[in-house]
Amino acid sequence: MRVLIIGAVAAGTSAAAKARRNDESADIVIYEKDKDISYSGCGMPYYLGGEVKDIAQLTPRDAAFFKNKYNVDVLTRHEVLSIHTGNKQIVVKNLETQDVMADTYDKLVLATGAVAAVPPIKGIAQKHVFTLRSIADTRRIKAFIDESKPQRAAIIGSGYIGLEVCENLRHIGMDVTLIEKMQQVAPRLDSDMAEYVKKYLKDKGVPVITGADVKEISSRAVIFSGGQAVEADMVLVCTGVRPNVSLAKEAGILLGETGAISVDRFMRTNMKDIYACGDCAEQLQLVTGKPVYCPLGSTANKTGRITGDVITGGGLEFQGILGTGIFRIFDMCVAHTGLSESEAVAEGFDIAISHNIKPNRPEYLGGKEMVIKTVADKATGRLLGAQIVGYDGVDKRIDVFATAITFGAKAKDLPHLDLAYAPPYSTTKDPVIYSGMILENAISRGRPLMDAKALDALMRSGREYTLIDARETEQYSDAHIESAKSIPHAQLRKSTDKLNKDAVAVTYCNKGVTGNAAQNILLAQGFKEVYNLSGGHKHYKTVKNSD
Ligand SMILES: Cc1cc2nc3c(=O)[nH]c(=O)nc-3n(C[C@H](O)[C@H](O)[C@H](O)COP(=O)(O)OP(=O)(O)OC[C@H]3O[C@@H](n4cnc5c(N)ncnc54)[C@H](O)[C@@H]3O)c2cc1C
Numbered sequence: 001m002r003v004l005i006i007g008a009v010a011a012g013t014s015a016a017a018k019a020r021r022n023d024e025s026a027d028i029v030i031y032e033k034d035k036d037i038s039y040s041g042c043g044m045p046y047y048l049g050g051e052v053k054d055i056a057q058l059t060p061r062d063a064a065f066f067k068n069k070y071n072v073d074v075l076t077r078h079e080v081l082s083i084h085t086g087n088k089q090i091v092v093k094n095l096e097t098q099d100v101m102a103d104t105y106d107k108l109v110l111a112t113g114a115v116a117a118v119p120p121i122k123g124i125a126q127k128h129v130f131t132l133r134s135i136a137d138t139r140r141i142k143a144f145i146d147e148s149k150p151q152r153a154a155i156i157g158s159g160y161i162g163l164e165v166c167e168n169l170r171h172i173g174m175d176v177t178l179i180e181k182m183q184q185v186a187p188r189l190d191s192d193m194a195e196y197v198k199k200y201l202k203d204k205g206v207p208v209i210t211g212a213d214v215k216e217i218s219s220r221a222v223i224f225s226g227g228q229a230v231e232a233d234m235v236l237v238c239t240g241v242r243p244n245v246s247l248a249k250e251a252g253i254l255l256g257e258t259g260a261i262s263v264d265r266f267m268r269t270n271m272k273d274i275y276a277c278g279d280c281a282e283q284l285q286l287v288t289g290k291p292v293y294c295p296l297g298s299t300a301n302k303t304g305r306i307t308g309d310v311i312t313g314g315g316l317e318f319q320g321i322l323g324t325g326i327f328r329i330f331d332m333c334v335a336h337t338g339l340s341e342s343e344a345v346a347e348g349f350d351i352a353i354s355h356n357i358k359p360n361r362p363e364y365l366g367g368k369e370m371v372i373k374t375v376a377d378k379a380t381g382r383l384l385g386a387q388i389v390g391y392d393g394v395d396k397r398i399d400v401f402a403t404a405i406t407f408g409a410k411a412k413d414l415p416h417l418d419l420a421y422a423p424p425y426s427t428t429k430d431p432v433i434y435s436g437m438i439l440e441n442a443i444s445r446g447r448p449l450m451d452a453k454a455l456d457a458l459m460r461s462g463r464e465y466t467l468i469d470a471r472e473t474e475q476y477s478d479a480h481i482e483s484a485k486s487i488p489h490a491q492l493r494k495s496t497d498k499l500n501k502d503a504v505a506v507t508y509c510n511k512g513v514t515g516n517a518a519q520n521i522l523l524a525q526g527f528k529e530v531y532n533l534s535g536g537h538k539h540y541k542t543v544k545n546s547d
Helices: 010-022 041-048 063-070 135-148 160-171 191-203 246-250 297-311 341-346 394-406 411-416 431-444 452-461 473-478 513-524 536-544
Strands: 002-006 027-032 073-076 078-084 089-094 100-104 107-110 114-116 152-156 175-179 214-217 221-224 229-231 234-237 241-243 274-276 325-329 332-338 351-359 369-377 383-390 465-469 504-508 530-533
Touching: 002 010, 010 027, 010 063, 010 297, 027 078, 041 135, 041 160, 063 073, 078 246, 107 297, 135 234, 152 160, 160 175, 160 234, 160 325, 191 325, 191 332, 191 369, 191 383, 191 536, 274 297, 325 394, 332 394, 341 351, 341 369, 341 383, 351 431, 351 536, 369 394, 369 431, 383 394, 394 431, 411 431, 452 465, 452 504, 452 536, 504 513, 504 536, 513 530, 530 536
Parallel strands: 002 027, 002 107, 027 073, 107 274, 152 175, 152 234, 465 504, 504 530
Antiparallel strands: 078 089, 089 100, 114 241, 214 221, 221 229, 325 332, 332 383, 351 369, 369 383
C-alpha cells in the first residue's frame, strides 16, 4: 500500500507515525512545500520573546529523523500542485529543481493546514508588516527585530496569537498597542469575561483599541478609517486563519459550511481513499453534534493520529471536540471549553449561567482569584461550556470542565466530583465544585441568578423591582449599583416588612455568596421572584466599567 500525505507539520506527521506503527510494510511519503517540518508553531511567540532561546528547540525533528525512526520519506520543498482522483495520482513540483512529477496513491491524506487570513488593508504588503504562521515567518520577524530594532509594535487582532505575541514583544522591551475590530478582546470569550482581559492589559500598560476599523498601514503608523493613527515601526497581523483547501476544492473534494474539508468520524472525505485531518478539515462539535472549524494543534495531532490508524485498518473513530483553548497573557491565564453563552443562545438552548469568583488555593498560601463562567442547559441541567480567567490553577479547572462536559455531566454532578485537595493546590471545596453548586441551585433549587445584562434590562424595563445590596454599609458607601438599597445581610430578616414581596427582587454582595444567603431569606419570607446577581458587585463593576 502506498500512502501519500500532503503537509508535514502536526497532522501530517502524526498520521504518518501512526500509520507506520500499525503497518510496517506500507510505503509512506509526505510531501511538504516548506523547509521546516513537524515543528511547534505554538512555541513561536515564546521564541520572539526570548523564553525559547534557540529556534531549533521548536523544530526538533527533520526528514532524517522520520526516515530513521519511522521509515517515512519526507520530501521537503515539494509542493503538490494537483490531485487527480480518477487515476489516483498527484502532481508534485520540486521547488528546488522546478521538476514536476506524478506520484500514485492507494490512500491520500490531506494535511495542508491553514493559512493566515489577511484582511485587505492598504499597505499590508510592506516589509515591516508580518503574519505569524510558520517557522519561516518567525525567522523573518526575529531578523527584522534584530536588524531594525523597532521600538513600537502594533498588533492587529486580539485572539490568542495576538495576545501571546503582545506579551512576548513586551518582554523584549517594545511598546505594544493592541488593535481589535470587535468591541471586545479575545473574541472566543463572551464579552463579560473578555472585560477582565482588557482591564488586565490596561493595568499592564498595553493600550487596547477595540471597535477599530484599520484602513491603512503606513511606514510608521496604523491608520483608522476615522483618521486617527497609532505609531508603529512594526505591525503584526493576527487576524485569524482560514483552512488551506484550494487543492481539495480543485479536486472536487467536498467542503463543509465552515469552508474547511468535510470529513466523517473516520476522517474520510467524499472521495474514495482520500482523508483530511488537522487545520484543513472540519471537526465535530461534541455539544451540538454539528461541524465546526476550530484549528488547534491539539486537535490536529489527534485527527492526524486517527487518520493514520484508519488508513491502516485500525478501529479508531473521532469522537469530536469542545474547542478547548487556553493561553497566557503575562501572568494571567485564560481558558475556555465547550459553548460560550453567545454560542449556546445561538444554538437555541435556554441557558442558566453563573459567574463564580474563587481563589485557586487558600489566600494564606498566596491563592489568587479566578472567575469561572459556566453555561448549562436549563431543561436538562447539562453543562454546555465554561470560561475561566485567572492566574494559577486555571489550566486544571478547565480540563476538569472539559472532561466533565465530554462525558455529558450535568451541573448537579460537579459537586460530587472527588477532586484533589491540599492547601498548596486547591480549596476544600474546589472552585469547580462551587460552580456546580451555584448552577444546580439556579437550575433546580429555585435560586435563580441574574447577570449584569439582565439586571440592566430590568432597571430600564419600568417594572417594579427591589435591588438589595447585602454587603456591609461601608462597602455600599464605597461603591454600589445605582438604585440599590443598602440592607446588610445581618439586618435583612428584620427589614423585609417595608419591601414589596410581589415586586422582583435582586440581591447582591461582593461575589455572590452572601447575595445567595440574602436571596434565601427573601424566598423564605414569601417574596415571589428573587434573583441573586451572578458574580456579585465585583463582576458587575468589571463589566460596567468597560469603555
Ligand atoms: C503562533 C501560533 C501559536 C499557536 N498556539 C497554539 C496553542 O497554544 N495551542 C494549540 O492547540 N494550537 C496552537 N496553534 C495552532 C497549531 O499550530 C495548528 O493548529 C497546527 O499547526 C495545525 O497543524 P496542521 O498540520 O494541521 O497544519 P499546518 O501547521 O498549517 O501545516 C500544514 C502544512 O502543509 C503544507 N502544505 C500546504 N499545502 C501544501 C501543498 N500543496 N504541498 C505541500 N505542502 C503543503 C504547509 O506548507 C504546512 O507546512 C498555534 C498556531 C500559531 C501560528
